[in-house]
Amino acid sequence: DTGVSQDPRHKITKRGQNVTFRCDPISEHNRLYWYxxxxxxxxxxxxxxxxxxxxxxxxxxxxRFSAERPKGSFSTLExxxxxxxxxxxxxxxSSSGLAGEETQYFGPGTRLLVL
Amino acid sequence: AQSVTQLDSQVPVFEEAPVELRCxxxxxxxxxxxxxxxxxxxxxxLLLKYLSGSTLVKGINGFEAEFNKSQxxxxxxxxxxxxxxxxxYFCAVSDQTGANNLFFGTGTRLTVIP
Numbered sequence: 001d002t003g004v005s006q007d008p009r010h011k012i013t014k015r016g017q018n019v020t021f022r023c024d025p026i027s028e029h030n031r032l033y034w035y036x037x038x039x040x041x042x043x044x045x046x047x048x049x050x051x052x053x054x055x056x057x058x059x060x061x062x063x064r065f066s067a068e069r070p071k072g073s074f075s076t077l078e079x080x081x082x083x084x085x086x087x088x089x090x091x092x093x094s095s096s097g098l099a100g101e102e103t104q105y106f107g108p109g110t111r112l113l114v115l
Numbered sequence: 116a117q118s119v120t121q122l123d124s125q126v127p128v129f130e131e132a133p134v135e136l137r138c139x140x141x142x143x144x145x146x147x148x149x150x151x152x153x154x155x156x157x158x159x160x161l162l163l164k165y166l167s168g169s170t171l172v173k174g175i176n177g178f179e180a181e182f183n184k185s186q187x188x189x190x191x192x193x194x195x196x197x198x199x200x201x202x203x204y205f206c207a208v209s210d211q212t213g214a215n216n217l218f219f220g221t222g223t224r225l226t227v228i229p
Contacts, residue, residue: 004158031215042119042205042219043159056216091159100147100209101166104217106159 002026004107006092012113013082020078021110025094032075033104034067035091043091049075082114117142117208121220128196129228136191136223138180138206146208148189149217150180153203162204165189176200201227 005024013019025032030051035043046065047057051072060066064082069075079086089111093104120139128134140146150162163174170182180191189206203224207217 033216035217040124040221042207042221043217045216045218048215059216093159095215099215100211101164102215103161103164105161106151108156108158 004092004094004105006090006107006110008110009108010111010113012115014115015082015084017082018078018080019082019112020076021090021092021112022074022076023092023094023107024074025092026105027073029094029096029105030072031095031102032069033093033095034075034077035093036061037089037091037109038087046077079112082112084114087112087114117146117210117218119206119208119218119220121206121223123223124221125224125226127226127228130198131195133194134192134196134200134225136204136206136225138189138191138220140187140189140206140208142187142208142210145211147211148180148182149207149209150174150178150189150191151205151207151219153205153222155202159205162191196225196227198227198229200225 007022033048034046037043049069064080067077089109091109093106095102095104118141148165151159153159163172165172165182173179203222205222206220
């Protein structure tokens, strides 16, 4: 069991640059989630996929945020024209089983710092 | 919409003492309830969850939680804490309508004092 992995673990970028994060879920999991966690807060849901279909994206923070899961395996989260307010931990989780009941398994996160 | 309130942002407790971490939720629909733990530099890990049935749920590492529908609460308890329990604890809900995402509280930092 390799768990959920995320890459990179840390990213420092300058304001205005684009960044892309990758998430590799547990292999047999068909659902994949992205969350954002800022200091002193709990994770905040951004979007999720069932296989390759993005079923919820209304909570993406702005149109600068986009996510893909092209083959239903790994996923990428891109932030265009980064702003200092985007500095946060970005978490990925995966799951399978009955919707809502299932346990989501979280990766270690990617910490983004925008200078 | 759902919301989760964890009133205690920090809870210090001496080793081997009991602890209760409070969680209250608000929802217009029935929910599932979860407690996750986040150890330093590690990902979130499920402690326990309530789906249905017995309102007392037992989880890993000796933790348990009780679902109280009338008080819309899901407090986490442990009768005797260890140094290794020092971590951030998050309460979360998901609704039973088919939406999958979790709504998290702001977390409670448990610090166990030797």
